[in-house]
Amino acid sequence: MPTSTPAAPLSGGETFDFLIIGAGISGIGAAHHLRQRFPDSRFALLDAMEGFGGTWWTHRYPGARSDSDLYTYGYGFKPWRGRSIATADEIRAYLAEAIDENDLAPRIHYGHKVTAADWSSDDACWTLRVQRVGSGETLTLTTRFLWMCSGYYDHDKGYTPEWPGFEDFTGRIVHPQHWPEDLDYAGKRVVVIGSGATAATLIPALADSVEHITMLQRSPTFFSAQPWAHELEAPLRKLGLPDEWMHEILRRAHLVRNAEVVHMSFAQPEALRAYLIDQIRAQLPEGFDVDKHFNPRYRPWQQRVAVVPEGDLFAAIRAGKASVVTDTIERFDATGIRLGSGEHLDADIIVTATGFNLQLFGGVSFRVDGEPVDFSRHITYRGVMINDVPNMAYMQGYFRSSWTLRIDLACDLICRIVEHMRSQGRNVVVPTLSNGDADMQRLPWIDPENFNAGYVVRAQSRMYRQGDRAPWKHDMEYHEERTVLPTVRPEDEALAYR
Numbered sequence: 316m317p318t319s320t321p322a323a324p325l326s327g328g329e330t331f332d333f334l335i336i337g338a339g340i341s342g343i344g345a346a347h348h349l350r351q352r353f354p355d356s357r358f359a360l361l362d363a364m365e366g367f368g369g370t371w372w373t374h375r376y377p378g379a380r381s382d383s384d385l386y387t388y389g390y391g392f393k394p395w396r397g398r399s400i401a402t403a404d405e406i407r408a409y410l411a412e413a414i415d416e417n418d419l420a421p422r423i424h425y426g427h428k429v430t431a432a433d434w435s436s437d438d439a440c441w442t443l444r445v446q447r448v449g450s451g452e453t454l455t456l457t458t459r460f461l462w463m464c465s466g467y468y469d470h471d472k473g474y475t476p477e478w479p480g481f482e483d484f485t486g487r488i489v490h491p492q493h494w495p496e497d498l499d500y501a502g503k504r505v506v507v508i509g510s511g512a513t514a515a516t517l518i519p520a521l522a523d524s525v526e527h528i529t530m531l532q533r534s535p536t537f538f539s540a541q542p543w544a545h546e547l548e549a550p551l552r553k554l555g556l557p558d559e560w561m562h563e564i565l566r567r568a569h570l571v572r573n574a575e576v577v578h579m580s581f582a583q584p585e586a587l588r589a590y591l592i593d594q595i596r597a598q599l600p601e602g603f604d605v606d607k608h609f610n611p612r613y614r615p616w617q618q619r620v621a622v623v624p625e626g627d628l629f630a631a632i633r634a635g636k637a638s639v640v641t642d643t644i645e646r647f648d649a650t651g652i653r654l655g656s657g658e659h660l661d662a663d664i665i666v667t668a669t670g671f672n673l674q675l676f677g678g679v680s681f682r683v684d685g686e687p688v689d690f691s692r693h694i695t696y697r698g699v700m701i702n703d704v705p706n707m708a709y710m711q712g713y714f715r716s717s718w719t720l721r722i723d724l725a726c727d728l729i730c731r732i733v734e735h736m737r738s739q740g741r742n743v744v745v746p747t748l749s750n751g752d753a754d755m756q757r758l759p760w761i762d763p764e765n766f767n768a769g770y771v772v773r774a775q776s777r778m779y780r781q782g783d784r785a786p787w788k789h790d791m792e793y794h795e796e797r798t799v800l801p802t803v804r805p806e807d808e809a810l811a812y813r
């Protein structure tokens with residue numbers, strides 16, 4: 316836990332230069348940048364939850380861990396010192412250090428949920444309606460600049476599809492986003508619905524304790540067995556290198572590998588598919604139907620490739636503690652799940668590892684000069700701001716690379732834009748379409764041909780759009796953006812300063 320003094324309570328009516336919404340990895344990163352670049356500014360972070368970490372606070376199921384390596388998921392400004400893949404607790408410990416090192420604890424207000432944000436052009440500021448989560452009391456805060464670091468999904472409620480008979484099941488049904496601390500799974504028959512990263516994490520973590528655990532999937536996911544640590548890590552440690560060097564070398568090593576795999580997923584998708592499937596086949600018992608259970612219909616990386624550290628999921632299957640069923644759900648009944656094939660899966664506990672509900676900008680309702688903002692009618696500016704929405708930045712990370720790689724780049728860009736605004740004696744920056752761009756084609760936020768995870772597809776209609784040309788596009792590849800975003804000039808004609 317951070318050791319510095321917690322924030323003094325807000326009384327309402329306070330005014331800030333910046334308010335950051337969210338104290339997850341993005342919000343803490345943004346606050347570090349503010350500390351460095353605007354040390355005299357008045358800023359604070361608000362988070363609806365009672366602690367920091369966002370995703371790593373919410374997700375407390377057994378075995379919760381990263382899928383990415385922490386050398387790229389960690390910040391560029393703060394070395395990671397552990398194994399590449401990290402547990403949720405290790406990530407929170409790292410974030411606690413970041414809070415301490417930047418003396419952020421006095422600025423983070425937990426249990427404060429922002430429900431509405433109203434921009435006034437006359438006053439050049441945002442007025443936020445904020446609810447104290449415990450008491451329900453409402454207070455009002457104002458800020459010159461609003462920095463949305465609210466992540467991409469609803470932390471209050473995970474996604475559970477509707478199935479017939481759901482109410483009839485007499486055992487326990489659990490969503491991993493709301494894992495009950497008291498859940499006793501020892502000796503129980505557990506069915507996990509879903510085969511994404513969460514299922515791949517949970518199953519090996521529970522396998523030794525349960526009687527049996529079944530991964531029930533409608534269709535397969537790509538998996539990649541990887542060691543917890545990069546193979547360079549142990550030899551490098553023997554050299555006694557400074558932490559900063561270790562971080563930079565291993566970060567580059569992971570980046571090169573990741574770029575190769577992503578490149579291959581577009582250039583030679585079938586070769587990558589064969590590589591991933593062969594890797595799995597080698598870890599499963601003779602005769603296991605790998606094509607049925609582990610060969611997805613989509614292209615590798617059209618959805619996330621889930622990491623299986625040291626092949627632990629496959630070890631649980633080999634040991635006979637876990638199995639995979641690829642089938643549809645006909646209905647739930649008192650004792651388990653009746654499948655489309657007519658088979659029945661008996662269960663004491665059913666875990667619905669069925670994903671998230673994507674939530675735009677923390678569910679906050681926005682108004683600009685009294686007009687409600689319907690984001691589906693707006694366009695992103697480089698994936699960091701929204702056209703015609705003044706003094707508001709948002710943080711969205713990568714899906715195919717570590718989230719935080721984009722947060723570091725985006726924070727730097729936002730700080731340069733604000734620096735420029737101030738140097739010009741202006742108070743407002745607003746991405747504005749030129750006449751030439753006004754009629755450009757509106758494209759989905761994410762091209763489903765490029766990336767089509769369920770939570771993205773389900774939410775497309777509610778999301779802001781992107782255009783067909785820079786700077787109105789939202790790039791999803793780090794190896795392209797790493798050279799583009801640092802060279803964006805704040806004088807960009809798409810940014811109007813007032």
Ligand SMILES: Cc1cc2nc3c(=O)[nH]c(=O)nc-3n(C[C@H](O)[C@H](O)[C@H](O)COP(=O)(O)OP(=O)(O)OC[C@H]3O[C@@H](n4cnc5c(N)ncnc54)[C@H](O)[C@@H]3O)c2cc1C
Nearest residue numbers: 337339340341363369370381382383429465466677717718
């Ligand atoms: C189990 C799991 C594992 C993952 N593993 C990886 C991985 O290995 N690599 C990777 O790149 N990505 C991973 N992701 C994606 C992950 O969400 C991002 O990596 C990253 O944690 C997002 O950080 P964030 O700070 O932007 O948002 P979040 O972590 O979602 O935090 C947002 C914070 O904003 C707060 N908030 C939201 N709305 C409001 C509001 N209206 N008022 C006040 N507070 C609000 C929330 O309470 C929350 O604390 C994973 C996701 C999950 C669920």
